[in-house]
Amino acid sequence: MFYPLSVKDITEIHGLVRGFWTSRIILTANNLGLFDHLDKPVSARGLARRLRLDERALEILLDALTGLGLIRKSKGFYRNSRTASRHLVRGKKHYQGDILRHQDQLWKRWSDLDGILQTGRPSEKGKDHESFIRGMHNLASDKAKGLVSLIGPAPNDRVLDLGGGPGTYSIEFAKRGCLVTLFDLPQTIDIAREYVGDNHPSVTLVEGDFLKDPIGKGYDIVFASNILHIFSSRENQKLIKKIRRSLLAGGRLIINDFLLHENRTSPPSGAIFSVNMLVNTPSGRVYTTKEMTGWCRQAGFRRVRTNRVDESVLIQAEK
Numbered sequence: 001m002f003y004p005l006s007v008k009d010i011t012e013i014h015g016l017v018r019g020f021w022t023s024r025i026i027l028t029a030n031n032l033g034l035f036d037h038l039d040k041p042v043s044a045r046g047l048a049r050r051l052r053l054d055e056r057a058l059e060i061l062l063d064a065l066t067g068l069g070l071i072r073k074s075k076g077f078y079r080n081s082r083t084a085s086r087h088l089v090r091g092k093k094h095y096q097g098d099i100l101r102h103q104d105q106l107w108k109r110w111s112d113l114d115g116i117l118q119t120g121r122p123s124e125k126g127k128d129h130e131s132f133i134r135g136m137h138n139l140a141s142d143k144a145k146g147l148v149s150l151i152g153p154a155p156n157d158r159v160l161d162l163g164g165g166p167g168t169y170s171i172e173f174a175k176r177g178c179l180v181t182l183f184d185l186p187q188t189i190d191i192a193r194e195y196v197g198d199n200h201p202s203v204t205l206v207e208g209d210f211l212k213d214p215i216g217k218g219y220d221i222v223f224a225s226n227i228l229h230i231f232s233s234r235e236n237q238k239l240i241k242k243i244r245r246s247l248l249a250g251g252r253l254i255i256n257d258f259l260l261h262e263n264r265t266s267p268p269s270g271a272i273f274s275v276n277m278l279v280n281t282p283s284g285r286v287y288t289t290k291e292m293t294g295w296c297r298q299a300g301f302r303r304v305r306t307n308r309v310d311e312s313v314l315i316q317a318e319k
């Protein structure tokens with residue numbers, strides 16, 4: 001995620017504020033599935049007929065997408081740029097359209113931010129769980145291999161992928177010979193079943209609420225990726241103690257989450273994602289590395305190490 005490190009003048013403020021225009025243009029193009037039809041050159045008229053859209057409106061949008069560099073225009077015909085073709089065409093390996101659909105949902109909830117500042121309560125607008133979980137796969141699919149290799153599990157390790165979502169990381173652990181339990185809410189497991197399929201028999205899908213239900217025991221690794229920012233500090237401290245009890249002696253808790261320094265203001269990606277948690281959860285926020293490592297030590301983990309991975313932190317806590 002790119003954010004400027006500091007806003008210096010009014011031009012930059014205008015640019016940031018108008019950012020929602022470009023955001024809206026891309027989200028609408030994605031909602032309408034435009035990129036799916038732009039791998040071959042097509043005119044605005046041809047595409048408007050195919051998708052039953054208003055030709056004038058579509059031409060204006062296509063020109064703006066061309067201005068943004070997402071598509072190309074030549075002699076009145078439009079086609080995808082390399083990036084759009086690789087990431088925004090449904091069915092392609094590196095597809096990111098689901099996470100864009102999730103962002104479109106967030107758009108509606110973020111529009112409640114003024115009121116949220118008065119109540120402190122999250123938006124009450126509906127959530128689309130399906131685009132959220134598929135979006136998690138979009139985001140993790142390019143990272144999972146590198147992250148799991150950094151963790152370095154051994155073959156036959158018993159791994160608990162806690163709140164594992166669509167199962168992208170579970171599959172990567174399974175590819176390394178681990179025996180994986182993906183534990184998540186029933187509505188998420190329904191989607192994970194599709195991604196994990198029959199190709200990964202060493203991944204077991206378990207439905208439950210990890211705050212209330214037993215999570216099993218005898219694990220070498222518990223992987224908690226993008227989980228802690230959903231909950232309050234109190235809930236997280238309780239969860240980390242529960243995780244420690246589920247691990248074998250010498251086992252590791254691995255936390256993967258947003259990076260936030262002690263000032264809670266940098267990097268901007270962490271501070272801004274905290275606002276996303278304010279909008280979407282009753283008590284979540286991004287926690288500093290010091291807070292999370294502190295909870296691990298309080299729970300009794302003896303060796304706690306941290307690595308920065310891009311704008312995230314990877315915490316490894318050994319029992």
Ligand SMILES: C[S@@+](CC[C@H](N)C(=O)[O-])C[C@H]1O[C@@H](n2cnc3c(N)ncnc32)[C@H](O)[C@@H]1O
Nearest residue numbers: 136140163164165184185188209210211225226
């Ligand atoms: C932000 S996603 C992270 C998915 C995955 N770990 C990743 O990093 O891509 C959070 C996941 O936690 C799951 N989750 C949230 N609360 C839960 C709970 N109380 N019990 C079990 N799973 C939960 C959600 O269903 C979702 O799959």
